Amino acid sequence: MSKSEYVYHRIIVWLVFVILALPLVATLFYALATRWVATILPDGLTLKWLIQLWSDPRFLVALWHSLLICLGSLLFSLLLVLPTMFVIAYYFPKLDAVMNILILLPFAIPPVVSSVGLLQLYSSPPLMLTGTPWILIGCYFTIALPFIYRAIANNMQAINLRELIDAAHLLGASTWQAALLVVLPNLRKGATIAVLLSFSFLIGEFVFANLLVGTSYETLQVYLYNVRNSSGHFSSALVISYFVVVLLVTWLANTLNRERG
Numbered sequence: 001m002s003k004s005e006y007v008y009h010r011i012i013v014w015l016v017f018v019i020l021a022l023p024l025v026a027t028l029f030y031a032l033a034t035r036w037v038a039t040i041l042p043d044g045l046t047l048k049w050l051i052q053l054w055s056d057p058r059f060l061v062a063l064w065h066s067l068l069i070c071l072g073s074l075l076f077s078l079l080l081v082l083p084t085m086f087v088i089a090y091y092f093p094k095l096d097a098v099m100n101i102l103i104l105l106p107f108a109i110p111p112v113v114s115s116v117g118l119l120q121l122y123s124s125p126p127l128m129l130t131g132t133p134w135i136l137i138g139c140y141f142t143i144a145l146p147f148i149y150r151a152i153a154n155n156m157q158a159i160n161l162r163e164l165i166d167a168a169h170l171l172g173a174s175t176w177q178a179a180l181l182v183v184l185p186n187l188r189k190g191a192t193i194a195v196l197l198s199f200s201f202l203i204g205e206f207v208f209a210n211l212l213v214g215t216s217y218e219t220l221q222v223y224l225y226n227v228r229n230s231s232g233h234f235s236s237a238l239v240i241s242y243f244v245v246v247l248l249v250t251w252l253a254n255t256l257n258r259e260r261g
Contacts, residue, residue, distance in 0.1 A: 024243065031236035049237040059238070062223035063245070069133050069219065070202045073140035074195050077148050080141075082187070085149065086179050089156050090165060096153070103146040111207035114139070118212060131216035139208045144198035151197065155190025159183070192253055200246050 031049055033042030053059055088095045118139070122129040129135040161183060168178030206221040214222060224238055 024240075027236045028240050031233060031240045033233060049231070049233045050241070053234060053237045053241060058218070059223060062218045062220050065133070065217055066203050066220040067245075069136050069140060070199055072133075073137045073144060073202060074148075074198055076137060077141050077144045077198070078191065078195070081145065081148050082152065082184070082191075085152055085156065086161075086183065089153075089161050090175070090179075099149065103149045106142045106146060112211070115208060115211040130212055131214070133213070133217050135212050136209060136217070136219075139212065140202050140205065143205065143208075144194075144202060147197045147201065148191075148194040151194035152187060152190045155187050156183075158190075159186045196250055196253055199249060203242070203246060 029042060030036060032045045032047070034044040034046045034048075036042035088099060118135065119130060121127075122135055129138075164182050164186070165175060165178045168182050169175070173181065204221060206225065209219045209222050210225065213219070215226070218226070220242060224235065224242075227238070228235055
């Protein structure tokens, strides 16, 4: 690549970045604006809306609920999916085609339809789970499954799982020792990508949270929906805070991943 082509590509990348960042920057300015009605720029800047948001106990509880449900769902997904994927990849590789079809099922049924069925199933004994975080953890597990399975499956193909296990066998390790001590560390990057993709999607999920739990266990998106008519500046501050939380979680995961690498 010539120098002029390199410069041209860099300019294109920066233009795309600026265009994608414009809505976020506009939302940030509106969250910091004292008043912004008929002018190109706001009349003044203030931290009033952000301070009001982060001083609201209801917002802090909703944020904590969202983090607990998302992280709990992802932990449950990893604990269940990783051993299952290892067994399929090593012992039953022909089942991978079946799994590729099964993991698409959560996207085949609209969330509204799923919610109606879940309300009928879990609104009466013996399992009354509606209005509790447990039903959301189950729903979020099905949503995260395609992201987790696909990312880790690609990682397994890249590391050549069977050759790693066979090499560990030659050194005297059992199959499950090889899985824990050799394969699992090599799946760290795939698992990190899967968790970050799933987390960014789950923390913004609204339909299941609103229909199955609502204000009984208010999450961040339900809170945003309930306060949408209070103030545009306040809602913008909430959107920016939501973006910052996702950014911090992503940065923390990448930092931990680099340190362990």
